Amino acid sequence: MHLLGVQGMPASQLRAVLARARHYEPEGQRAVTPARETAGRVLDVLRGVTVANLFFEDSTRTRMSFSLAARRLGAHVVDLTSSDSSVNKGETIRDTAANVAAMGVDAMVVRHRASGAAALVARAVGATWGTCVVNAGDGKHEHPTQGMLDSFTISECFGRLEDFDLSGLKIAIVGDVASSRVARSDIAAMTTLGAEVIVVGPPHLAPPSLRVLGCGVCHDLDEVIDRVDAVNVLRIQFERAGGGGGGPGERVGGATLAKAPNVVSSVREYAELYGLSLRRAERMKKGAVILHPGPINRGVEMTAAVADGDRSVVLRQVGHGVAVRMAVLELCLGARS
Ligand code: CP
Numbered sequence: 001m002h003l004l005g006v007q008g009m010p011a012s013q014l015r016a017v018l019a020r021a022r023h024y025e026p027e028g029q030r031a032v033t034p035a036r037e038t039a040g041r042v043l044d045v046l047r048g049v050t051v052a053n054l055f056f057e058d059s060t061r062t063r064m065s066f067s068l069a070a071r072r073l074g075a076h077v078v079d080l081t082s083s084d085s086s087v088n089k090g091e092t093i094r095d096t097a098a099n100v101a102a103m104g105v106d107a108m109v110v111r112h113r114a115s116g117a118a119a120l121v122a123r124a125v126g127a128t129w130g131t132c133v134v135n136a137g138d139g140k141h142e143h144p145t146q147g148m149l150d151s152f153t154i155s156e157c158f159g160r161l162e163d164f165d166l167s168g169l170k171i172a173i174v175g176d177v178a179s180s181r182v183a184r185s186d187i188a189a190m191t192t193l194g195a196e197v198i199v200v201g202p203p204h205l206a207p208p209s210l211r212v213l214g215c216g217v218c219h220d221l222d223e224v225i226d227r228v229d230a231v232n233v234l235r236i237q238f239e240r241a242g243g244g245g246g247g248p249g250e251r252v253g254g255a256t257l258a259k260a261p262n263v264v265s266s267v268r269e270y271a272e273l274y275g276l277s278l279r280r281a282e283r284m285k286k287g288a289v290i291l292h293p294g295p296i297n298r299g300v301e302m303t304a305a306v307a308d309g310d311r312s313v314v315l316r317q318v319g320h321g322v323a324v325r326m327a328v329l330e331l332c333l334g335a336r337s
Contacts, residue, residue: 001332002122002133005142006188014192015164018152020327022161024072025152025320045330046075052105054121055136056082056093056112061294061318062136062145066109069325078105097121101129107333108133115139115181132332140179146293147185149324151193153317154230157289167194172224174200174274175234175301176263177210182293186232187213200224201274202264221274226283232291233276233301236263267300276302281311289313 006014051070055063063079070077080100082088087096093112100108101124108131110118118135125131137143154171155164171190177183177199190197191214198216199206208217218224225231264270276290284290290302290311298304307314 002118002126002135003144003328003332004118004122004133004135006144006147006185006192007142009188009192011192014148014151014189017148017324017327017331018155018164020331021148021152021320021323024326025323042072042074044074046070046073046333049073049075049106049333050104051075051077051107051109051329052100053077053079053136054093054097054100054108054110055080056087056110056117057137059111059136061321062111062143063109065318065321066134066136066145066325066329068322070107070329072322073326073329075106075329093117094120094124097124098128101125101131105131107131107329109136110134110138111136112138115141134328134332137181139181140184141181142185142188143181143293144185144189145321145324145328146182147189148328149317149321150182150186150232150291150293151189152320152324153291153313154190154195154289155193156316156320157287157313158229165194166190169195169229170227171195171197171230171232172200172218172221172228173197173215173232173234174221174276175205176236177201177206177234178204179237180234182232183234184213187215191215198224198228202270205263221280222283225280226285228288229285230289230291231276231284232293234293235295235297236267236270236300238263238297271300275300276306278303278305278309281306281309284311291317294318 053063053066067077097108108121110121110133115138117138118133122133135142135144155161158169160166173183173186187197198218199210200218200221203219206217210217292314296307298307
């Protein structure tokens with residue numbers, strides 16, 4: 001079985017993945033079955049299985065946590081990155097995937113800058129080789145395990161780990177929504193679980209057309225900041241807009257940023273209007289939390305004080321990512337046999 005996206009996934013299936021992730025989550029794990037399956041141990045669930053990470057785009061969290069997840073389940077892991085592969089000699093992703101499949105791997109975890117890349121790989125290797133394909137982020141399309149781990153984190157913060165029912169919760173996704181695969185997977189996962197989602201940003205980054213995804217749209221962060229239970233702050237994707245060149249950019253929060261004329265006209269103005277400052281964070285409801293998928297542009301999407309503050313659950317998201325990816329690999333590979 002492949003995991004290419006969350007959009008269209010039935011709630012029962014999504015909840016089954018999250019429930020399995022809870023089983024693997026160290027805190028929950030200690031409470032349920034002490035000392036049997038803790039995060040540091042290697043299990044036998046995927047013993048004899050080989051997982052190939054095919055990362056054609058940079059990653060820290062996703063790649064490392066998929067590797068850790070596979071290893072903790074007992075699998076072998078091999079890594080291929082675009083920087084040291086024959087992609088640099090012009091080989092297509094389809095040919096690359098077919099050649100890796102021919103070596104006998106059971107699953108491929110694929111990240112690529114092109115939307116639809118994971119689906120293309122699944123078509124290339126699924127039927128012929130029986131290889132499972134897991135989308136680790138394709139262009140602006142989807143990042144399904146990020147949507148799952150963000151939903152898991154919010155479920156934990158609000159005591160919903162028993163049923164993963166997010167009814168009654170209002171979640172804001174702030175920033176560069178139009179370019180964001182995280183936003184698409186978050187909106188799909190969180191609305192499927194019953195939450196109300198509103199995207200917030202300037203009209204070109206959060207256009208009204210996004211309503212088709214089942215979320216609300218707002219252009220004023222100050223209008224919603226004191227009404228939501230969670231704020232997921234997205235990174236401005238300077239590299240995706242292709243505006244990073246052309247000499248030094250603005251200084252924000254002590255750092256000089258690359259120029260980004262295609263994303264926002266002024267990074268400083270963006271930070272003032274849509275950045276999560278301490279002043280804005282202090283207006284949030286009691287118990288409301290702040291998420292960020294990473295990597296954070298400190299001083300742009302949020303200040304360092306907010307990123308490291310009491311409301312921030314950024315590193316809890318990262319920790320839950322391993323458990324979610326253990327569950328995904330187990331369920332995808334288990335469904336294959
Ligand atoms: N959240 C996320 O996808 O981070 P990486 O790009 O570091 O994997």
